[in-house]
Amino acid sequence: MIVIENCAVATVDAARTEYSVGHVVIGDDGRITAVGAGRADAVDRSARLVDGTGCLATPGLVNAHHHLYQWVTRGLAQQSDLFGWLTTLYPVWAGLDAEMVNAAAAAGLGWLALSGCTTSTDHHYVFPPGGDDPLAAEIEAARLVGLRFQPCRGSMDLGRSAGGLPPDSLVERTEAALLATETAIDRYHDPSPGSMLRISVAPCSPFSVTSTLMRESAALARRRGVRLHTHLAETAEEEQYCRATHGCTPVEYAEQLGWLGDDVWLAHGVHLDDPALDRLAATGTAVAHCPSSNARLGAGTARVPELLAAGVPVGLGVDGAASQEAGQLGAELRQALYAARLRGGPAALTARQALALGTVGGAECLGRADEIGSLEVGKLADVALWRLDGLGHAGIDDPVAALVLGPPAPLALLLVGGRTVVEHAELRTADAETLAGQAARAHRRLLALAD
Ligand SMILES: [Zn+2]
Numbered sequence: 057m058i059v060i061e062n063c064a065v066a067t068v069d070a071a072r073t074e075y076s077v078g079h080v081v082i083g084d085d086g087r088i089t090a091v092g093a094g095r096a097d098a099v100d101r102s103a104r105l106v107d108g109t110g111c112l113a114t115p116g117l118v119n120a121h122h123h124l125y126q127w128v129t130r131g132l133a134q135q136s137d138l139f140g141w142l143t144t145l146y147p148v149w150a151g152l153d154a155e156m157v158n159a160a161a162a163a164g165l166g167w168l169a170l171s172g173c174t175t176s177t178d179h180h181y182v183f184p185p186g187g188d189d190p191l192a193a194e195i196e197a198a199r200l201v202g203l204r205f206q207p208c209r210g211s212m213d214l215g216r217s218a219g220g221l222p223p224d225s226l227v228e229r230t231e232a233a234l235l236a237t238e239t240a241i242d243r244y245h246d247p248s249p250g251s252m253l254r255i256s257v258a259p260c261s262p263f264s265v266t267s268t269l270m271r272e273s274a275a276l277a278r279r280r281g282v283r284l285h286t287h288l289a290e291t292a293e294e295e296q297y298c299r300a301t302h303g304c305t306p307v308e309y310a311e312q313l314g315w316l317g318d319d320v321w322l323a324h325g326v327h328l329d330d331p332a333l334d335r336l337a338a339t340g341t342a343v344a345h346c347p348s349s350n351a352r353l354g355a356g357t358a359r360v361p362e363l364l365a366a367g368v369p370v371g372l373g374v375d376g377a378a379s380q381e382a383g384q385l386g387a388e389l390r391q392a393l394y395a396a397r398l399r400g401g402p403a404a405l406t407a408r409q410a411l412a413l414g415t416v417g418g419a420e421c422l423g424r425a426d427e428i429g430s431l432e433v434g435k436l437a438d439v440a441l442w443r444l445d446g447l448g449h450a451g452i453d454d455p456v457a458a459l460v461l462g463p464p465a466p467l468a469l470l471l472v473g474g475r476t477v478v479e480h481a482e483l484r485t486a487d488a489e490t491l492a493g494q495a496a497r498a499h500r501r502l503l504a505l506a507d
Pocket residue numbers: 121122123179287323375376
């Protein structure tokens with residue numbers, strides 16, 4: 057049993073209940089057994105007591121979009137838009153091997169943990185021919201760091217010679233991609249309650265995937281009861297591509313392919329007109345908002361307040377670190393708020409709405425809102441305890457405002473299923489310096505191959 061007391065608590069439950077001084081109690085099964093105001097009662101003698109004075113307890117953050125392998129290709133193509141950036145990076149990514157992906161994923165996940173993330177997805181779609189298994193490599197990294205993980209088996213089968221953007225050497229054959237995706241489900245997907253590892257199906261984007269692979273991927277995911285993910289409506293150029301190639305908008309194209317539904321979450325959703333927004337809402341399709349990546353690539357600003365008003369589930373994603381070098385999910389709370397207010401004025405998004413995007417919104421994207429994303433009795437004990445009494449935050453009375461509007465807050469404690477991953481702002485499951493060294497070496501090896 058773990059008892060966290062004397063802290064502010066933002067539960068992010070349906071009523072958005074908060075306690076200015078409260079407690080969270082965690083049972084030995086890794087689930088929350090009590091949350092409320094004041095002190096916890098009936099504390100077990102053997103319980104681990106955590107004094108949360110000066111801290112805010114929130115649900116652990118849920119990252120709804122990432123490409124962990126990109127951790128070893130940061131800082132490149134600095135002034136490019138999406139298509140130029142991809143065209144620069146595809147040949148570099150062609151040299152990826154499993155060891156590099158493992159190093160990148162361990163570093164990226166360790167860094168995510170230090171910013172309050174307890175569950176992350178990943179979207180891996182680069183499978184160089186004849187290479188080893190990058191999905192296994194990133195799963196091993198997630199086990200090491202100790203985050204709850206929902207990687208997507210991604211895919212690309214539309215090379216340049218067929219009208220796509222990626223080089224032909226980097227795409228798979230359609231049948232091979234589908235077979236490998238089903239194999240990944242067989243091998244790794246754990247649907248059980250409290251699962252640490254679930255697989256989703258994620259052909260990459262309209263300009264790198266054939267309509268056949270999109271349709272067949274949807275059929276496969278539904279036959280196997282797993283979720284669907286892809287990039288959609290990220291840039292104006294993507295919309296032009298869809299109109300020129302398919303005669304419709306990206307959302308209309310997705311709908312034709314069976315790709316709208318409450319088992320689908322889309323990365324970005326930046327360029328959405330009102331009819332598109334209505335179709336997402338009517339079908340229960342979720343959106344992973346990636347405000348820093350969209351800013352880095354100059355892609356535009358998603359209509360998050362309108363999406364929320366329409367009832368679309370919206371989560372937050374850091375996106376791959378090659379288009380978002382900072383890679384911290386905690387910082388995306390503030391970036392989401394800023395992005396919304398730059399478009400819609402100071403009332404466009406509140407600090408509490410930003411926190412909800414990063415917690416329960418992400419849980420909805422991943423289809424796990426019944427187990428994670430809020431602090432409630434019976435839910436998994438994925439808890440972030442943020443220290444708000446230091447130089448960067450002391451004196452901001454509203455703890456949620458301090459967390460979202462203030463600088464990235466250090467973590468007093470980060471628990472995943474009750475297990476300590478971060479304590480006193482340090483990673484406990486792995487050595488951060490070792491992870492950094494491995495990532496730097498993998499980066500140098502990959503760039504040497506690309507020369
Ligand atoms: Zn992405």
